[in-house]
Amino acid sequence: MEHDLVVFVPGFLGTRLYRDGEDVWARCGRRLMDSAPAALSEAALPSGLGDAPPEGPFRLDAGALLDVPDSVPGLLSCMGYPDIRAALGDPLDAQFVPFGYDWRLSHRLVARRLKARMGRELDRWRAEVDTYYPDRADDPRVLLVCHATGGLVGRHYLECEGGRETARTLVTLGTPQQGLVQAARLLSGQAVPRDAGPAAAVTARLNEALRGWAVDLPAVVEMLPVHPSVRVEGKSRERYITDSRHPFPGLPGGAVREALAFQEEFRAACDEHRSAGPLPYAVHCLGSVDFPSPEALLLASDASRITDTLLGPGDGTVSRRSALADWTGTDPMLWSGFRNADLASGLALRDAMLAIRAGRPPGGTLAGGEGIALHFPRDLVAAGRPFVIELLGHDLLRRNLRTFTWRSGRNDRQPVVFRQYEPDRYRAELEVPPGRWVVEALVDRPKGRDRRDVTVVAV
Template sequence: MKHDLVVFVPGFLGTRLLRDGQDVWARCTERLLAPVVPALTEVTLPPGLGDAPPEDPFRLDADALLQVPDSVPGLMSCMGYPDLRAALGDPLDAQFVPFGYDWRLSHRLVARRLKERVTRELERWRGEVDAHYPEREDDPRVILVGHSTGGLIGRHYLEHGNGRETARALVTLGTPQQGLVQAARLLAGHAVPEGAGPGAAAAARLNEALRDWALTLPAVAELLPGYPAVRVEGKSRERQLTDGRYPVPGLPGDAVLAAIAFREEFRAACDEHRRAGPLPYTVHCLGSIDFPSPESLVLSSDGSRITGGLPGNGDGTVPRRSAVADWTGGDPMLWTDVRNADLASGHVLRDAMLAVRAGDPPAPDLAGGEGIILHFPRNPVAAGRPFVVELLGRDLLGRDLRTFMWRSGRTDKQPVVFRPHGPDRYRAEPEVAPGRWVVEAMVDHPKKRDRKDVTVVAV
C-alpha cells in the first residue's frame, strides 16, 4: 500500500565494496582487462567461510548502491541503479530503504542481516508514518523489491526468516529462481568459452583468475542451477549437476552440495508454511523471454570436457525455466521486454510498483510490441580489433534509430554505425580501447531501448 515501507535489495555486483574508502572491486575488475590477469586476492574470501561473516583482512565495507555498469565476465551484469527511486514509484525518503550488502557472502547470512535491518527500519517508520499518511487504513508493512540475486535473499528472509509476518508484497526483478548455468561454468573454469573474444590464451588466464576467486564465494555456489542444465553430446536427456554418470569436469562437489542444501532449506520452509495456508503476502516476478540467455552447458560424449553451451529464451541472463517462481503455488510472473540488467529502472518497474503500492494487481503482461534487441556474438572481446554487435528489430531505421556506446563511469558517448545485414537485422563492428563499455540502441513509435555491456580486454 502507499504507506508501506519500500525496501530494495540489489543483486550481485549491485553494492560498492570498499576498503579504507577505496572501491576495491572496481580496482580489481580494471586489472582483469590487462594482458596479464592478476589474482583477485583483494576480493577473495577465506576457504570454507560458509555462512560466517569474514574478518579482517577479508572483510569489506558495503557502501552505496552501484551507479554505473559493472559485470563479471561470463556470469552477469548490473547496469547500476541511478534511476531507482523513480522506478519504485517515488517513495518518501523516510519510507525508502536501499539495503546495501557484501554480495560475495552467503545468501543465508545476508538474509539474516536483511531481517535485522527491516525490523529496525519498520519500527522507525511506524513511529513516523502518522505525519505522512494520517488517513491510512492499517499499519505499514513491507514491500520488498529484489533485483536479480537480491530476490533470492528476499524470498529466503520471508520464508525462512519469518519476514512473511510483516510483508505486504515481494517484487522480484530478473531473479534466477532456479539458479544460473553461468555459475557452473565459472566454478568449472569455463566462464569465457574457449576461442571466444580475446583468444584462447587470454581467455584461459581470465578463466583461471575468475575461478580461483569464485571458489571462495559462498554466493556463487548458491547460484548453481537446480534445473537440468547439462547436456551430453549424443545423449537426448538433460541432466542435473548431481548426475553421477556425467559430473561437470572441474566443478567442485562441495559447491554442488552447498547449492542443494540452500535450495532444500528454502523449499522445506515453503512447504511447512503452505500446509498452514496460502501466502500472507503477494508475489510479483518481473522477467523476460525476449533475449537469448545461457540455459545449459554441453559435455563431450565421454563427459570429460565442457565443449560449449546452449541458449534459451530469457532476459539475457536468466532463462525462462529458471525465472518462473513455482514456489509461490500460483503464477506470479509479469513478462516484460526488458533485459535483466535494466529491470530495476524505467517505466516497466514503475508501472508495476505504482499498482502494487496502490493495492492493485499489476498488468499481467508488461511487454509491448516492436521490441529491439542487441546481441554480442562474443563477450569479452579483444582490444585493437573490430568486434561484431548485432541489432534486431522491425523497421528500426524508420523509427528514428539512435545508437551509442560509452565507457562505464564516463559520460561522453560516441555514435555506433549499424548497417542492414538482413531482414530486420543490423550489424556494427566498432573498435575500442580496453575497458567495460556499454552499447545502447533506442527507437521511437513506439519508444524502446536496449542496453548491453561488453568487456574489452588487452591481449
C-alpha cells in the same frame, strides 16, 4: 500499499564494496581488464567460509548502490540503479530503504542481516507513519523489491528468517529462482569460451582467475542451477548439475553439495509453511522471454568438457525455465520486454510499482516490449581486434534508430554505425581500448531501447 515501507535489495555486483574508503571492486575490475596477475585478490574470500562473516583483510564494507554498469565476464551484468527511487514510484525519503550488502557472501547470511535491518527500519517507520499517512487503514508492512540474485536473499528472508510476519508484498526482478548455468561454467573454469589465436592465452588466464576467485564465494556457489541443465552430445536425456552419478567436469563436488543444501533448505521451509495455508504476502515476479538466454550446457560425448551453451527464451541472463517462481504455489509471473540488467529501471518497473503501491493488480500496467535487441557473440573480447555487434528489430531505420557506445562511468557517447544485411537484422563492427563498454540502441514509434555491456581486456 502506499503507506508500506519500500525496501530495495540489489543483486550481485549491485553494491559498491569498500576498504578504507577505496572502492575495492572497481579497482579489481580495472586490473582484470588489464590482465594483471592476481587481479581479483583484494576481493577474495577465505576457503570454506560458509555462512560466516569474513574477518580481517577479507572484510569489505558495503557502500552505496551501484550507479554505473558493471559485470563479471561470463556470469552476469548489472547496469546500476541511478533512477531506482523513480522506478519504485518515488516513495518518501523516510519510507525508502536501499539495502546495500556484500554480494560475495552467502545469501543465508545476507538474509539474516536483512532481517535485523528490517526490524529496526519498520519500527522506525511505524513511529513516523502518522505524520505522512494519518488516514491509513492499517499499520505499515514491508514492500520488498529485489533485483536479480537479490531475490534469493529476499525469499530466504521471508521463508527462512521470519520475514513472512512483516511483509505485505515481494516483487522480484529477473531473479534466477532455479540458478544460472553460467555459474557452472564459471566454477568449472570455462566462464569465457576459448577462442583460437592470440586471445586464447588471455582467455585461459581470465578463466583461471575467475574460477580461483569465485569458487570461494558462497553467493556464486549458491547460484548453481538446480533444474535439468546438462545435455551430452548424442544423448537425449537432460541431467541435473547436482547429479552425483554423473559429476560435472571441473566442478568442485563441495560446491554442488552447498548449492543443493541451500535450495533444499528454502524448499523445505516453503513446504512446511504451505501446509499451514497460502502465502500471507503477495508475490509479483517480473521477467522477460524476449532475449536469448543460457538455458543448458552441452557436454562432449564423453562428458569431459563443455562444448557449447544452449540458449532459450529469457531476459538475456536468466532463462524462462529458471525465472519461474513455482515455490509460490501460484503463477506470479509478469512478463516484460526488458533485459535482466534493465529490469530495475523506470521504463520497466515504474508503472507496475505504482499499481502495486495503490493496491491494484499490476498485470495490465506493465511496460510493453521494446521490439529491439542487441546481440554480442561474446561479452568479453580482446583489445586491438574489431568485434561484431548485431541488432535485431523491425523497420528500425524508419523508427529513427540511434546507437551509441561509451565507457562505463563516463558520459562521452560515441555513435555506432549499424548496416542492414538482412530484413530486420543489422551489424556493426567496433574496436575500442581496454575497459568496460556499453552499447545502446534506441528507436521511436513505438519507443524502444536495449543496452548491453562488453568487457575489453588487454592482450
